[in-house]
Amino acid sequence: MTTTDTLPAETFTLPELPYQLNALEPQISEETMRYHYGKHHKTYIDNLNRLIRGTRYQNAPLEEIVINSDGALFNNAAQAWNHTFYFLTLSPDPQMVPDGELAEAIKRDFGSFENFKKQFTEAASTLFGSGWTWLVKDHDGKLKIVSYSNGGNPLPHGLTPLLGIDVWEHAYYIDYRNARADALANHWDVIDWKVVGQRYKGL
Numbered sequence: 001m002t003t004t005d006t007l008p009a010e011t012f013t014l015p016e017l018p019y020q021l022n023a024l025e026p027q028i029s030e031e032t033m034r035y036h037y038g039k040h041h042k043t044y045i046d047n048l049n050r051l052i053r054g055t056r057y058q059n060a061p062l063e064e065i066v067i068n069s070d071g072a073l074f075n076n077a078a079q080a081w082n083h084t085f086y087f088l089t090l091s092p093d094p095q096m097v098p099d100g101e102l103a104e105a106i107k108r109d110f111g112s113f114e115n116f117k118k119q120f121t122e123a124a125s126t127l128f129g130s131g132w133t134w135l136v137k138d139h140d141g142k143l144k145i146v147s148y149s150n151g152g153n154p155l156p157h158g159l160t161p162l163l164g165i166d167v168w169e170h171a172y173y174i175d176y177r178n179a180r181a182d183a184l185a186n187h188w189d190v191i192d193w194k195v196v197g198q199r200y201k202g203l
């Protein structure tokens with residue numbers, strides 16, 4: 001028996017969501033959730049578990065794999081992380097606007113919440129092909145909007161992710177077909193700023 005035979009079949013698992021798959025309708029349909037969470041996200045996690053087996057990453061925390069790996073392992077580890085982060089930002093009963101320290105920081109760095117949404121939407125709309133647009137906090141505590149192609153993630157860049165929006169077509173094509181702008185416009189209605197605010201405070 002090799003050591004890999006004794007490892008649990010699943011090192012990482014699909015996270016449970018604090019809402020039903022139809023709870024984000026009409027902005028995000030149950031069918032999209034069945035594919036996006038139930039199939040795409042699950043596949044990244046299955047691939048990740050397969051790729052780390054027998055490597056130095058087999059007992060590593062996911063963040064460590066995202067920061068240090070490359071190639072297929074990075075792609076699947078980052079996508080596993082990104083999707084968990086993304087789905088846990090969403091809520092059927094969200095706090096619609098930031099408050100407290102995060103609200104002040106957004107006003108300081110973008111002028112206003114409306115201006116932030118405009119800049120974020122512009123970045124997400126113009127990201128060519130598949131990828132993610134993020135609100136991040138840098139080393140000095142300054143807020144920034146960054147976009148990365150494919151499974152790109154802020155952690156290897158030394159940035160703290162606060163909000164990540166998936167602009168892969170699989171995130172919106174069932175509900176919005178090619179209209180990424182419409183998907184983004186409706187997405188604001190299901191983002192829970194309470195969660196984003198807790199991340200800002202490092203909770």
Ligand code: MN
Pocket residue numbers: 036040083166168170171
């Ligand atoms: Mn996705």
